[in-house]
Amino acid sequence: MSEARAFKHIGQRTIRPDGFDKVTGKANYGADMSMPGMIWGAILRSPHAHANILSLDTTRAEASPDVLAVATFQDFPSVNDAAAAAGTLKSSLMETAENILAKNKVLYHGQAVAAVAARTEAAATAALALIDVEYEPLTPVLTIDAAIADDAPLLHPTMMTQGLLEPATEPSNIAARMELKKGDIEAGFAEAEVIVERSYNTPTVHQGYIEPHATVVRFDDNGPSTIWCPTQGHFDVRARVAQLLNLELGQLKVVASEIGGGFGGKTTVYLEPVALILSKKSGRPVKMTMTREDVFRASGPASASQSTIKIGAKMDGTITAMQATLHYEAGAFSGSPMGPGCMTVFTPYDVENLYVEGFDVVVNKPKVAAYRAPGAPQSEFAAEMAVNELAAKIGMDPIDLRLKNAAKEGTQTIYGPKLKVVGLEACLEAAKNSDHYRSSLGEHVGRGLAAGFWFNIGGQSSVIINLNPDGTGTILEGSPDIGGSRASMQMMAAEVLGIAPGKLNPIVADTEHVAYNQTTGGSRTTFATGMAVIEAAESVVDQLKSRAAAMWNVTAEQVEYSDGVAANLAGEDRLSLAEICANAEKTGGQISGTANINARGAGPSFAVHICDVKVDPDTGKTDVVRYTAIQDAGKAIHPSYVEGQFQGGAVQGIGWALNEEYVYSAEGVMENAGFLDYRIPLASDLPPIETIIVEVPNSFHPFGVRGVGETGIVPPLAAVGTAVAEAIGMPVTSLPCSPPKVLELLLSKS
Amino acid sequence: MKAHVSTTINQEPVEFLCDPAETLLKVLRDNLGMTGTKEGCGSGDCGACSVMLDGELVCACLVLGVEAEGARIETVEGVASADHLHVIQEKFLEHAALQCGICTPGLIVATKALLAENPNPTEADARYYLAGNLCRCTGYDKIIKAVMDAAETMRQGEAHE
Numbered sequence: 001m002s003e004a005r006a007f008k009h010i011g012q013r014t015i016r017p018d019g020f021d022k023v024t025g026k027a028n029y030g031a032d033m034s035m036p037g038m039i040w041g042a043i044l045r046s047p048h049a050h051a052n053i054l055s056l057d058t059t060r061a062e063a064s065p066d067v068l069a070v071a072t073f074q075d076f077p078s079v080n081d082a083a084a085a086a087g088t089l090k091s092s093l094m095e096t097a098e099n100i101l102a103k104n105k106v107l108y109h110g111q112a113v114a115a116v117a118a119r120t121e122a123a124a125t126a127a128l129a130l131i132d133v134e135y136e137p138l139t140p141v142l143t144i145d146a147a148i149a150d151d152a153p154l155l156h157p158t159m160m161t162q163g164l165l166e167p168a169t170e171p172s173n174i175a176a177r178m179e180l181k182k183g184d185i186e187a188g189f190a191e192a193e194v195i196v197e198r199s200y201n202t203p204t205v206h207q208g209y210i211e212p213h214a215t216v217v218r219f220d221d222n223g224p225s226t227i228w229c230p231t232q233g234h235f236d237v238r239a240r241v242a243q244l245l246n247l248e249l250g251q252l253k254v255v256a257s258e259i260g261g262g263f264g265g266k267t268t269v270y271l272e273p274v275a276l277i278l279s280k281k282s283g284r285p286v287k288m289t290m291t292r293e294d295v296f297r298a299s300g301p302a303s304a305s306q307s308t309i310k311i312g313a314k315m316d317g318t319i320t321a322m323q324a325t326l327h328y329e330a331g332a333f334s335g336s337p338m339g340p341g342c343m344t345v346f347t348p349y350d351v352e353n354l355y356v357e358g359f360d361v362v363v364n365k366p367k368v369a370a371y372r373a374p375g376a377p378q379s380e381f382a383a384e385m386a387v388n389e390l391a392a393k394i395g396m397d398p399i400d401l402r403l404k405n406a407a408k409e410g411t412q413t414i415y416g417p418k419l420k421v422v423g424l425e426a427c428l429e430a431a432k433n434s435d436h437y438r439s440s441l442g443e444h445v446g447r448g449l450a451a452g453f454w455f456n457i458g459g460q461s462s463v464i465i466n467l468n469p470d471g472t473g474t475i476l477e478g479s480p481d482i483g484g485s486r487a488s489m490q491m492m493a494a495e496v497l498g499i500a501p502g503k504l505n506p507i508v509a510d511t512e513h514v515a516y517n518q519t520t521g522g523s524r525t526t527f528a529t530g531m532a533v534i535e536a537a538e539s540v541v542d543q544l545k546s547r548a549a550a551m552w553n554v555t556a557e558q559v560e561y562s563d564g565v566a567a568n569l570a571g572e573d574r575l576s577l578a579e580i581c582a583n584a585e586k587t588g589g590q591i592s593g594t595a596n597i598n599a600r601g602a603g604p605s606f607a608v609h610i611c612d613v614k615v616d617p618d619t620g621k622t623d624v625v626r627y628t629a630i631q632d633a634g635k636a637i638h639p640s641y642v643e644g645q646f647q648g649g650a651v652q653g654i655g656w657a658l659n660e661e662y663v664y665s666a667e668g669v670m671e672n673a674g675f676l677d678y679r680i681p682l683a684s685d686l687p688p689i690e691t692i693i694v695e696v697p698n699s700f701h702p703f704g705v706r707g708v709g710e711t712g713i714v715p716p717l718a719a720v721g722t723a724v725a726e727a728i729g730m731p732v733t734s735l736p737c738s739p740p741k742v743l744e745l746l747l748s749k750s
Numbered sequence: 751m752k753a754h755v756s757t758t759i760n761q762e763p764v765e766f767l768c769d770p771a772e773t774l775l776k777v778l779r780d781n782l783g784m785t786g787t788k789e790g791c792g793s794g795d796c797g798a799c800s801v802m803l804d805g806e807l808v809c810a811c812l813v814l815g816v817e818a819e820g821a822r823i824e825t826v827e828g829v830a831s832a833d834h835l836h837v838i839q840e841k842f843l844e845h846a847a848l849q850c851g852i853c854t855p856g857l858i859v860a861t862k863a864l865l866a867e868n869p870n871p872t873e874a875d876a877r878y879y880l881a882g883n884l885c886r887c888t889g890y891d892k893i894i895k896a897v898m899d900a901a902e903t904m905r906q907g908e909a910h911e
C-alpha cells in the first residue's frame with residue numbers, strides 16, 4: 001500500500017451485526033443447543049496425577065439400565081489398528097487420543113479415563129461410580145526442576161529428546177530441544193562493557209474463557225454426523241475427530257456455535273470425539289459439558305516457564321549480545337509453545353549476536369494448549385525484565401534504550417526472514433509522547449514499560465458473497481468469530497461494494513456450507529479472511545460491471561463502478577448495486593463472488609505497554625493505577641474492537657503478572673480450580689485501560705491490516721513486573737506478583 | 751419425585767416440574783429452554799447466570815428451581831421490549847462493550863440492577879457493583895464506559911419525563 005487511502009466505512013465504529021443477539025440472550029453458544037431425543041454424557045476423571053491403570057472394568061456400568069453407552073480408549077479405532085501397532089501412526093494423534101481418554105496410564109489429575117451416556121445429566125454423573133478402575137499411583141512430577149532431575153520418574157518411559165546435537169541415548173522428560181543463533185554470541189559478550197544476567201519463572205495459567213467446553217453430537221450412519229461445538233476452528237475439529245475415529249471428512253459436519261471466549265484454548269478437541277462414540281453406541285444425540293473445575297483441571301492451560309537471560313551492552317546502550325535458555329512445561333504430553341517462545345524472545349531488538357536454546361519438558365499437569373501469542377509472554381517477560389534492568393544499570397531511559405536497538409525494516413530475525421516495515425519504533429515514539437509516560441508518580445508507585453512482538457499468520461480462508469435481488473446480501477465465511485470479526489468482514493465487503501455495511505449479513509458457515517478455513521488463531525482472521533472477503537467482493541464488483549454492461553449493451557471496460565453505483569462511461573446511464581441485482585435474472589442469474597486464498601504476508605504487530613502500580617507496603621497487595629497499551633494495527637478496520645483486543649490482552653497479562661497461577665498440592669492436585677481461588681481480574685481490580693492505535697500499514701494487505709489479537713498479552717508481564725520492582729525497590733524474578741510473594745520480597749528487604 | 755413449581759418469569763406466569771436438587775439455572779436453560787442465562791462456573795463466582803429474583807440480583811446457579819415458587823424472576827430475555835432494546839443494551843453495542851458475548855446477558859441484568867439501585871453511580875461504584883460479573887475478553891474498560899453512558903442517558907430520560 002503506497003499511499004494513504006480514503007475510506008468510507010473502514011475505520012468507523014459501526015454496530016456489530018451479531019450484537020443484537022448477544023445483548024438479548026438469543027445467541028446460541030455451545031451448551032445452548034439441544035436435539036430431539038438427546039441424552040447426556042459424563043466423564044470419569046483420574047483421581048491421581050500420575051498412575052498406571054492396572055484395570056478398567058466397565059461391566060457394571062454397561063449392565064445398568066440407566067446407562068445407554070460407555071466409552072473408553074479402546075473405542076478409538078484409528079489408534080488400535082495396524083498402523084498404530086507398527087508404530088507408524090503419528091505420535092501426536094496417539095497422544096491426542098490418550099489425552100481424550102487415557103490408555104494405560106494417567107498423567108494428570110482430572111485426565112479423562114472413561115465416559116458414559118444416560119438419559120439425564122444427573123443419571124450420567126451418578127453412573128460414573130459404576131466404572132471400576134484400579135490404579136497404581138506413581139510419584140508425580142510437578143516442576144521443570146523435578147522433571148529434568150537425573151532420577152526423575154519418567155512420564156513416558158520411551159520418550160527420547162528430539163533436537164539434541166547427539167541423538168539421545170536415554171529416555172527423559174525432555175521431549176525436545178531447539179537452538180537458534182545469529183552472529184557470534186561469544187564475540188558479542190566480549191565486546192560488552194556491561195552484562196546483565198538473571199533467571200525468571202512464570203506459573204501455569206489458564207486462558208480463563210468464561211464459556212466451558214460443551215458439545216452436542218449426533219452420529220448418523222447414512223449421512224454426515226453432526227458436531228455442534230464452540231471452537232476456534234470447526235474444520236480442524238472435523239479433521240481431528242475424523243482421524244481419531246477413522247472417518248472420512250465427508251462423514252462429519254461440524255457447526256461452530258457462538259463461542260464464549262477461546263484465546264487459543266478452543267483449538268483442540270476434548271469432548272467431541274467422546275460424544276460421537278457415545279452417540280454411535282446409543283443411537284441418540286449426546287450432549288456433554290465441562291464444569292468450570294473440569295476446564296481448569298483437564299483442558300489446556302498455558303505453560304509454566306523458567307528462563308535465563310543474559311544481555312551484553314556498551315555503556316551507550318548498544319546491545320552487543322543476547323542469550324536465552326528457556327524451559328517450557330508441556331504438561332502431560334510433548335508440545336509446549338517452546339518453539340515460538342524461542343523465536344520471539346529477542347525479536348524486538350536489532351542485535352547482531354543472539355543465541356537461544358529451548359526445552360520442551362513434560363510434567364504431570366494437563367497438556368497445555370495455545371494461549372494468545374503462545375510461548376511469547378513467558379520468554380519476552382524474561383527478556384524485557386532484563387532489558388529494563390540493563391536500562392537502570394546504565395542509567396538510560398527504557399524507551400531510549402529500546403529505540404537505540406529497535407527492530408525495524410531489514411532487521412534479520414533469529415528465526416529466518418528479515419522484517420518488512422514494522423511499527424515498533426512508531427510505538428516507542430508514541431509511548432514517549434504519551435500523556436501517561438510524561439506524568440509523575442506518587443508514593444509507593446512504580447512504573448514499568450515493556451515491548452512485545454508476535455508474528456501473526458495468514459493461511460487458508462474461503463469466502464462466498466451472495467447478493468439478493470434487492471441488493472442485500474450474505475457473506476459466508478468460515479472463521480469462528482471470537483471477538484467481533486464479523487463486523488470487520490461486513491465493513492471490508494461494504495467498502496469494496498460501496499454500500500452500507502448493514503446491507504450485508506456475515507455468517508460463520510458450517511463445514512458443509514463454505515470451503516476450508518484455517519482455525520481462528522495467530523491473529524489471522526481480520527488479515528487473511530478479510531483478504532478473502534475483499535477478493536470475493538472485488539469479484540462481485542466485476543460481475544456488477546459486466547451485468548450493467550449487458551443492460552447497456554456496452555463492454556464491461558466501458559463501465560466504471562464506485563460507491564455502489566455503476567456508470568456508463570459512454571453516456572449518462574447509472575445503475576445502483578440494488579438495481580443491477582434486481583435485473584440479475586435477465587443478465588445471467590445470481591450474482592455471487594467467491595474467494596479461496598492462502599494468504600501470505602501477514603504483518604507482525606509490535607506493542608509497547610506502560611504500567612503504573614501502587615504497592616501496599618503492609619500487605620504486598622498491588623494495584624494497577626494507570627495503564628496504557630500502544631500497538632501497531634497496520635490499519636484498524638473497526639477501532640473499537642481493535643482497542644478491545646489491546647485492552648483484553650493487557651488485562652489477561654495483568655492477571656498473569658499479578659494473581660493468576662495454578663496452585664498444586666504435593667500430590668499434584670490443583671487446589672484452586674475455580675474462579676474464586678484462581679482469581680482473574682475483576683472490574684474493581686482495574687483502572688481504565690488507555691489505548692493508542694499506531695497504524696503502520698502492512699503492504700501485503702489491500703487495506704494495510706496487521707493482526708492485533710495476540711500481541712497485547714505479551715508486554716504486560718514485564719510492564720507490571722518492572723513497575724512492582726520499581727515500587728518496592730527489589731528485583732522481581734517470579735510471577736505472579738501476588739500479595740504473599742510481594743510481601744516476602746518487602747520483608748526480605750527490611 | 752419432581753416438584754411442581756408455579757412462578758412468574760419476565761411478567762408471564764410459568765409452571766414447571768423439576769427435581770428438587772436442580773438449580774434455577776438448570777431449570778431455566780434445560781427445562782424451559784431459556785438459554786439466554788449462561789453458565790460459566792456453577793459456583794456463583796462469574797455472574798454469567800445473573801437474574802433477578804423478587805427484585806434481588808442473584809446467581810441462578812446458587813438458587814434452587816423450587817425456590818422460584820411464587821417468586822418473580824426476571825432474565826435477560828425480558829430486558830428488551832418487543833420493538834426496541836433497553837438503553838443498557840444499546841449502550842453495550844454502541845461502546846463495543848462485548849467481544850465473545852458470553853458474559854453479556856449477566857452484565858446486562860446486573861447493570862440494570864445497579865442503575866435501579868443507584869441511578870447516578872461513580873465509575874468506582876459501577877466497578878465494585880459489577881465485580882461479580884467476570885469478563886475475560888474486554889478488560890472491562892468499554893463495559894464501564896457503556897454503563898456510565900447508559901446511566902447518564904437514563905437520568906436524562908427521566909428528567910425529560
